[in-house]
Amino acid sequence: MLKKSGVVKGATTRTKKYATVHRDDIFDLAYNVYYSPYVAKRPSAPHLDTRLRLVLCHATGVQKEYWEPIIERWFADPAIGGIVSEIYAYDNYSHGDSGLLNRHKVGNESNWLDNSRDLVAFCHGLGLSSRNGSPLVAIGHSLGGSTCLYAAVLDPGLFTSIVAIEPVAYDGSISNPKKAKDPLRLLHYMKSSLKDEFSSREDWLNYFEKESMYAPFDLRVKSALRDTLVYQEDGKYKVKTPTWAHVQSYIGSRHSIRAIYNGLLNIGIPTLHIVGGSARWNHPDTGKAISHALGEVGELIVVPKVGHMLVAENPVETADSVKSFLVKSRKHWIDNEGCLDPATGKVSSSKDYDSLFIPDPEFFEHDTLGQKVEAHRNSIGHALDLAVKGDASHLPGPDILRQAIDLANAKAKL
Incomplete structure (x- = not known):
């Protein structure tokens, strides 16, 4: 699978005053781009290429490489690999390689709406837009799903369609304050269970395979993450996404979920909402609430017997659940926005x-x-x-x- 890496700038402004160390700091976003193994039938100018381009946004605590088993499965299927030209996956500003680049820039405040601003800036920085004459699909999981949804509100013409996999975009407190999650209990659990520094590679691998949040992941996903999650410094193995980045991300969601949910009413493009049949992370009414907000542009799929982390734990089922929507997205774009x-x-x-x-x-x-x-x-x-x-x-x-x-x-x- 042909892959190249790069860095592009994120949004120039942040919602929170202390989101960056200095007011003029702009986060760097590290990304990989994966190219389809299929050659186009005929030479085509970029703005007349009918193949899809995909942008992938990851969940909290993971990074861009965990998409690779799904990407490989898509490209292995001619029905998908033949209609997708490029797939871009990038790290959230405080995660993975982006987190390393920004470790002296990240402040102590977070708001998930800024993640959507970063996604818009990422696409603009690389010249990715459905306005350019080629369809662009945003696909996100959990935090990334919310990122894609609100980015479509900020820039309505940017995407052709959206796939939101278990997006954190609805809180029970919106309809019933008594059903809201207890954030303090969640943060206490994270602080006590997450580790981000190890004395040796053996120590890291033991934690990764047996004790970490990554232990239940599919073997193919673990293979993609095992060495890309960490870096060496001062003789130690350190996780690129430290514990504080996890905690800060979850705190940031508290300031933005209501705005993200309200923004769903303004989305006017086909949107696939994928829910894990056994998932318990989101509020149980999330599927119904998001479907109601999206209205006729929304489509809901429940994947049986998978949980919230289905992208990492069930990549085959996740990849296959998206395929037919990608085919429909291309057809919809050609029939409505074609030349x-x-x-x-x-x-x-x-x-x-x-x-x-x-x-x-x-x-x-x-x-x-x-x-x-x-x-x-x-x-x-x-x-x-x-x-x-x-x-x-x-x-x-x-x-x-x-x-x-x-x-x-x-x-x-x-």
């Missing part, structure tokens, strides 16, 4: 999308929108001319085409 067929002036269907025209190569050599319009007119001249003469608001299409039509209309009025 105009130059012969008919209509949006092509998902069945014949791959046979659409290839624009003149000169189109991609121009930098300014005005130049692109002039070059592009030769390819879709008939459809564009019709749009300029009439009302183009009803014509869906890539963002660049909408801009081209708007600019052409503006020129016509001069």
